[in-house]
Amino acid sequence: MKKNNLLYPYKNLLHLCCILLLVLPAFLFGSCVREESYEDNAMGNFEQLWTILDQQYCFFDLKRDEYGLDWEEVHSRYRNKIVEGMPESSLFDVLGEMLAELKDGHVNLINSGNVSHYWKWYEDYPDNFNEPIQRAYLGTDYRIAGGLKYKMFPDNIGYIYYGDFSSGIGASNIDDALQYLAVCDGLIFDVRNNGGGYVTNSSKLAARFTNERVLTGYIQHKTGTGHSDFSDFVPIYLDPSNRIRWQKKVVVLTNRRSFSATNDFVNSMRLLPLVTIMGDKTGGGSGMPFSSELLNGWSVRFSSSPMVGANKDALEFGIDPDVHVAMKNTDILRGIDTIIEEARLFLKNDEKK
Amino acid sequence: MKKKWLLFFLVSCSLSLAAQQLDSLQKHRFVTSSLLFGVGLSNNYDTYISPLEYTGTEIRVMHERMRLTKWGHNRISLQSLVQVHLSYCSNPADNNHLLGGLLNWNYGLHYHLPLTASLKLLVGALADSNLGFSYNARNSNNPASLRAYLNLDLSTMAIYHFKLWNHPYVLRYQLNVPVAGLLFSPEYQESYYELFQLDSKGNNLRFTSLHNQPSLRQLLSLDIPIGLSQLRVAYVCDIQQSKVNNLRTHAYSHAFMIGFVRSIYRIKQRKPLAMPAY
Numbered sequence A: 001m002k003k004n005n006l007l008y009p010y011k012n013l014l015h016l017c018c019i020l021l022l023v024l025p026a027f028l029f030g031s032c033v034r035e036e037s038y039e040d041n042a043m044g045n046f047e048q049l050w051t052i053l054d055q056q057y058c059f060f061d062l063k064r065d066e067y068g069l070d071w072e073e074v075h076s077r078y079r080n081k082i083v084e085g086m087p088e089s090s091l092f093d094v095l096g097e098m099l100a101e102l103k104d105g106h107v108n109l110i111n112s113g114n115v116s117h118y119w120k121w122y123e124d125y126p127d128n129f130n131e132p133i134q135r136a137y138l139g140t141d142y143r144i145a146g147g148l149k150y151k152m153f154p155d156n157i158g159y160i161y162y163g164d165f166s167s168g169i170g171a172s173n174i175d176d177a178l179q180y181l182a183v184c185d186g187l188i189f190d191v192r193n194n195g196g197g198y199v200t201n202s203s204k205l206a207a208r209f210t211n212e213r214v215l216t217g218y219i220q221h222k223t224g225t226g227h228s229d230f231s232d233f234v235p236i237y238l239d240p241s242n243r244i245r246w247q248k249k250v251v252v253l254t255n256r257r258s259f260s261a262t263n264d265f266v267n268s269m270r271l272l273p274l275v276t277i278m279g280d281k282t283g284g285g286s287g288m289p290f291s292s293e294l295l296n297g298w299s300v301r302f303s304s305s306p307m308v309g310a311n312k313d314a315l316e317f318g319i320d321p322d323v324h325v326a327m328k329n330t331d332i333l334r335g336i337d338t339i340i341e342e343a344r345l346f347l348k349n350d351e352k353k
Numbered sequence B: 001m002k003k004k005w006l007l008f009f010l011v012s013c014s015l016s017l018a019a020q021q022l023d024s025l026q027k028h029r030f031v032t033s034s035l036l037f038g039v040g041l042s043n044n045y046d047t048y049i050s051p052l053e054y055t056g057t058e059i060r061v062m063h064e065r066m067r068l069t070k071w072g073h074n075r076i077s078l079q080s081l082v083q084v085h086l087s088y089c090s091n092p093a094d095n096n097h098l099l100g101g102l103l104n105w106n107y108g109l110h111y112h113l114p115l116t117a118s119l120k121l122l123v124g125a126l127a128d129s130n131l132g133f134s135y136n137a138r139n140s141n142n143p144a145s146l147r148a149y150l151n152l153d154l155s156t157m158a159i160y161h162f163k164l165w166n167h168p169y170v171l172r173y174q175l176n177v178p179v180a181g182l183l184f185s186p187e188y189q190e191s192y193y194e195l196f197q198l199d200s201k202g203n204n205l206r207f208t209s210l211h212n213q214p215s216l217r218q219l220l221s222l223d224i225p226i227g228l229s230q231l232r233v234a235y236v237c238d239i240q241q242s243k244v245n246n247l248r249t250h251a252y253s254h255a256f257m258i259g260f261v262r263s264i265y266r267i268k269q270r271k272p273l274a275m276p277a278y
Helices: A008-029 A042-056 A060-067 A071-079 A088-100 A131-138 A171-180 A199-209 A261-269 A329-333 A338-352 B002-024 B192-196
Strands: A108-111 A143-145 A148-152 A157-162 A186-190 A214-219 A234-238 A250-254 A275-279 A287-293 A299-309 B030-046 B054-068 B076-090 B097-114 B119-136 B144-164 B167-184 B205-209 B216-226 B229-244 B247-265
Touching: A042 A071, A042 A088, A042 A287, A042 A299, A071 A088, A088 A108, A131 A157, A143 A171, A148 A171, A157 A338, A171 A199, A186 A338, A199 A234, A199 A261, A214 A261, A250 A261, A250 A338, A261 A275, A261 A299, A275 A338, A329 A338, B030 B076, B030 B097, B030 B229, B054 B097, B054 B229, B054 B247, B076 B119, B076 B229, B076 B247, B097 B144, B119 B167, B167 B229, B205 B229
Parallel strands: A157 A186, A186 A250, A250 A275
Antiparallel strands: A108 A299, A143 A148, A148 A157, A214 A234, A214 A299, A287 A299, B030 B054, B030 B247, B054 B076, B076 B097, B097 B119, B119 B144, B144 B167, B167 B205, B167 B216, B216 B229, B229 B247
């Protein structure tokens, strides 16, 4: 029986294998993959936050070139502001100030009672949007398709307002809106004060305005903890929708609060032949945000994957319009939206040509 | 006296016949299967989602099927071990939660090495396939992490049969260690949008071994006879770790399980057997 068994001659070797395997756990326990340790106090949470950004934030090089951001210098400056035993609210304020050094609307520190934010990308500029006036333009008889509000102006110009790229829009919603406005001479697509949302909604909408595949930009992601550790550029294409597509002139209205996914939408639309961007420069926000957290339970959001334009131009600081138009105070006093009026004029004149 | 001899002859014949019937049973047709349910402690860590370890509880179901094969003169057994576990864990501040789950299937062979009449060692190799997820509702573009990996495991087992109060017990320890495999992982900060919606060509399928996936699964079980059934109580220590693409993960589980063992004899029958009519 034993002689017939092929493996029997190797029984000692097999015994040795068994014993080695049985003692292997002792070696494996020596190579545990554990979290990096920080003290759950003011200094520990400060160090952890600084390190998360240092290893994962994606615009250090761009912002060093743009306005001289030095993250190491930021560390030493803010470390001096951390005092053991400082109240949580004071720690939150100091950490929020440190994050504001990044000048990025996608960077927030969040706890149960507050959200730190940097909004100077629109706070320091004219609004170029007046909600009561815009509401008056919509009137009370406007139609709603998902997140889209739309109507036909008396001069036969279609108007769509999309105020939030997080608002759901189905393919049928877009079909219905475009079909209703199909008889119009041109279309105003207003994304002012749209602070962003899902980038998938951006491409879903833009796909209704092109008849061919267009390279709209590139995205990268960080591959390591170094400030310059990036992947190759991954191209982003806009493919035409196989449903209803708009074939007439379009004016996209923008202001400084057109941010993040809206910035991405404007970036796609500006490349299309029938589209004109009008209004103010967009707010930017071209880094796709990731989230992380601190030991004390505070959450942090930051830009992690930079998106650039088709010419690999930075979009982080916003996109200039084709036609720069600002709201006039005299118009505001008369309840007139200067930018909408300019867009109507532009489309009417174009029709005459 | 003649009657006694006749009785002795009949008993001997019947015993001999019974022995012949046992001999005719083929060992490879005996299948032992078990179904266990358990709860345990879980510790999850995935730097793609959070730099913090999440701790909590898990529920686990395990199904095992084991039988001897014809190969190696009935010294090689086939094992199929399926485990599913779901965990719900909290961060150290207890203000955020992580939901995790994994389906694991081990399938392979062991060679039996009897050391004594009651103790034997088994050594073998298993295909170890895993599919699971971690989900953190608070995150923006990194709310979830997909776990998909396939390993070749070295496996060893010690099985000890003993009797207490004239009842047979079986104590078993099994250790599986992945030595080579393939693991799916996004790159350091690669979003799933980039992975699945764009034509990203990152290094998402990585070779793993002890240096970047020092993991193991241990199972300690005791089979206790209860009437005609066998109760199995078990402790599972599941240590899964990885260090690829500058991402670090671990999923530690310590689960206590209980269930029943069933032994069946498979009959090879070309034509289906009809159920007896009553």
